[in-house]
Amino acid sequence: xxxxxxxxxxxxxxxxxxxxxxxxxxxxxxxxxxxxxxxxxxxxxxxxxxxxxxxxxxxxxxxxxxxxxxxxxxxxxxxxxxxxxxxxxxxxxxxxxxxxxxxxxxxxxxxxxxxxxxxxxxxxxxxxxxxxxxxxxxxxxxxxxxxxxxxxxxxxxxxxxxxxxxxxxxxxxxxxxxxxxxxxxxxxxxxxxxxxxxxx
Amino acid sequence: xxxxxxxxxxxxxxxxxxxxxxxxxxxxxxxxxxxxxxxxxxxxxxxxxxxxxxxxxxxxxxxxxxxxxxxxxxxxxxxxxxxxxxxxxxxxxxxxxxxxxxxxxxxxxxxxxxxxxxxxxxxxxxxxxxxxxxxxxxxxxxxxxxxxxxxxxxxxxxxxxxxxxxxxxxxxxxxxxxxxxxxxxxxxxxxxxxxxxxxx
Numbered sequence: 124x125x126x127x128x129x130x131x132x133x134x135x136x137x138x139x140x141x142x143x144x145x146x147x148x149x150x151x152x153x154x155x156x157x158x159x160x161x162x163x164x165x166x167x168x169x170x171x172x173x174x175x176x177x178x179x180x181x182x183x184x185x186x187x188x189x190x191x192x193x194x195x196x197x198x199x200x201x202x203x204x205x206x207x208x209x210x211x212x213x214x215x216x217x218x219x220x221x222x223x224x225x226x227x228x229x230x231x232x233x234x235x236x237x238x239x240x241x242x243x244x245x246x247x248x249x250x251x252x253x254x255x256x257x258x259x260x261x262x263x264x265x266x267x268x269x270x271x272x273x274x275x276x277x278x279x280x281x282x283x284x285x286x287x288x289x290x291x292x293x294x295x296x297x298x299x300x301x302x303x304x305x306x307x308x309x310x311x312x313x314x315x316x317x318x319x320x321x322x323x
Numbered sequence: 324x325x326x327x328x329x330x331x332x333x334x335x336x337x338x339x340x341x342x343x344x345x346x347x348x349x350x351x352x353x354x355x356x357x358x359x360x361x362x363x364x365x366x367x368x369x370x371x372x373x374x375x376x377x378x379x380x381x382x383x384x385x386x387x388x389x390x391x392x393x394x395x396x397x398x399x400x401x402x403x404x405x406x407x408x409x410x411x412x413x414x415x416x417x418x419x420x421x422x423x424x425x426x427x428x429x430x431x432x433x434x435x436x437x438x439x440x441x442x443x444x445x446x447x448x449x450x451x452x453x454x455x456x457x458x459x460x461x462x463x464x465x466x467x468x469x470x471x472x473x474x475x476x477x478x479x480x481x482x483x484x485x486x487x488x489x490x491x492x493x494x495x496x497x498x499x500x501x502x503x504x505x506x507x508x509x510x511x512x513x514x515x516x517x518x519x520x521x522x523x
Contacts, residue, residue, distance in 0.1 A: 128375050132368040140353045146341045152412050153340045159373050166366045168332040175328050212352045
């Protein structure tokens, strides 16, 4: 149906996350129709990122290759609290809240036996190696509230407890602005069991 | 917040159609995390398309640069019926129905005074130039059923009528599987005014 280079582009775009066949076709036609310069801007942006960006040598957040990320390099961040997340994008989400002034550790995934991902495929060893030298007093587990995230959290608790470091887990419950009536029973159950005394 | 090459990639991705800031960030992180080879496959696909693909010299559908598209080059297609569409992707949509055996003419847009697009910015002159040499007996106007599409259709009718060629417009009405109750009043009005005698 399409000329081969067009089909190839549609297929490649369709492998990107969140891009279905329809969007892939739409983006491909867009790239076809725009001036060459504009299409090549995307090309350069991808090449630049692959050439220059890798992982933070300390926390495995994204960073310039061979360097520490901006957060690790920022001396004003508290160094004794570590927030452990699955992916670099989770760092962005937490930073956006403005509620956290410590540092991060990015596991680069979660334990998922089905996908063949065990503790050794994650940056858990590197996390353990940070606790003592950085005098970490609290590790906040910010994995996703799903099966893989919970399994990862449980595993980390069992590894961190012997080190005597305080280990906490972010709260699970009703989203702000959410509607009790429409909450699924798991979330509502968590919201109940995680209830807190109201302080006046 | 992000290293500069990452922000640049997110911005560039966010300019693609249907890609919002969230998806752009998600795709950027995906490209960051995949092996270099896989990210470069996208790069090569874009470069290949820009190097090799342009517009059909006859109908302005997409085609290898300097060539006719596969449909124009196909001797089995009826040459006396032309289906006029706005964009190359409309050709794909109509081909998928399997209902049309004629050829196409791609206007590469629709008349839209607000965007500064008048008849001279479209491939209308090239359409006129095809009618006589190709002995076209019917032009089917397949522009979108919106203001720009209607304006373009009306303009084409006024240009084609003096040439004595039959000019038709695709039907507008309820989508198949659609629900009368939820149809907007414009569509329902069109469906009513476009009613046909039922044949047994």
